[in-house]
Amino acid sequence: MKAKVSSYMTRQVISIPPEMGIREAFFKMKENSIRHLPIVDKTNKLIGIISDRELRRPNWVDEAHDISHVYYLDNAVLVSDVMITNIHVLHTYDTLKKxxxxxxxxxxxxxxxLDKNNDLVGMLSAIDLLRALQDSIGLETKKKEKK
Structure with a gap:
């Protein structure tokens, strides 16, 4: 796979600020049918990421005394409180193999x-990589039926 990440990444990135509440972040994911949200600062630089996994089963769930409140998503808890800051990034010029x-x-x-200036320009998911595989082995794509 000599193709580059830029050829298959999703370019319409939906990002959020660190001040957003986790409830709002959850509904943003749901509304846009996505599972990952990059978090950017005021200069649009990537500072973290959150996935639906962090919202579905937070690390602190095992330590909770009252399990009834654990899955209640509260905007009092900010994205910055739960975001992952050790971010594994790719660059537009990276190969799909990498x-x-x-x-x-x-x-x-x-x-x-990220692009060469370390600006957030896309997201690459496992689904995007499956599309690349589909192209490389010559599978025809099925067109979605309109309802």
């Missing part, structure tokens, strides 16, 4: 994509 290795080795489903 992208596959990063996602597999780090056990992640998607990675933010």
């Amino acid at each position: 992208a596959v290795n990063v996602l597999l080795e780090k056990h992640i489903g998607a990675a933010p994509v």
